[in-house]
Amino acid sequence: GAGVSQSPRYKVTKRGQDVALRCDPISGHVSLYWYRQALGQGPEFLTYFNYEAQQDKSGLPNDRFSAERPEGSISTLTIQRTEQRDSAMYRCASSLDRVSTEAFFGQGTRLTVV
């Protein structure tokens, strides 16, 4: 696609529910990154993929968070048993590869847990 696409743009969920956030990277981009951004802060790294391989998941806050990219294109970030503290903007970025690392971001998914 022309840019990184994230869906949904907004998600309101009740505490305890599972949510799945989707990211469709720029066509041909090998590397895909997930970030979380709290209000007034810079984005915080969660995890990233090269092709379908998850290279680093050290930024995932706990085991309720997981991500996958099964075919090396679209990625899903899943949060199980959501808590209010999970409320944030979730951002996805892609880059051509791990060497050409200029990152291009989607518009994000605003998650609100009530």
Next chain:
Amino acid sequence: KQEVTQIPAALSVPEGENLVLNCSFTDSAIYNLQWFRQDPGKGLTSLLLIQSSQREQTSGRLNASLDKSSGRSTLYIAASQPGDSATYLCAVSREVYSGGGADGLTFGKGTHLIIQP
């Protein structure tokens, strides 16, 4: 652990002024440094990317410099315009020695810039 600091946190200047935004990072073993612009309710827009071997990059009225050894970068905006009002974020990536390339970005908190008409 890499830490990125941006100074000032907020800045308000009259239209037409030249200005400098500062970014510092604690670990000089970076792969590259990237400056982004963030508008309210929107995504991040990449402005400039400087590889660790480079000293500066220019795009239009923007010039970014990098002093890797001292852990500093500056973003210079010439002849500022109201449309430049946004939050500017600095981010660095770390070099991955196994397989080469870089991993994810570490961001500063940003500088909130307001250009007064």
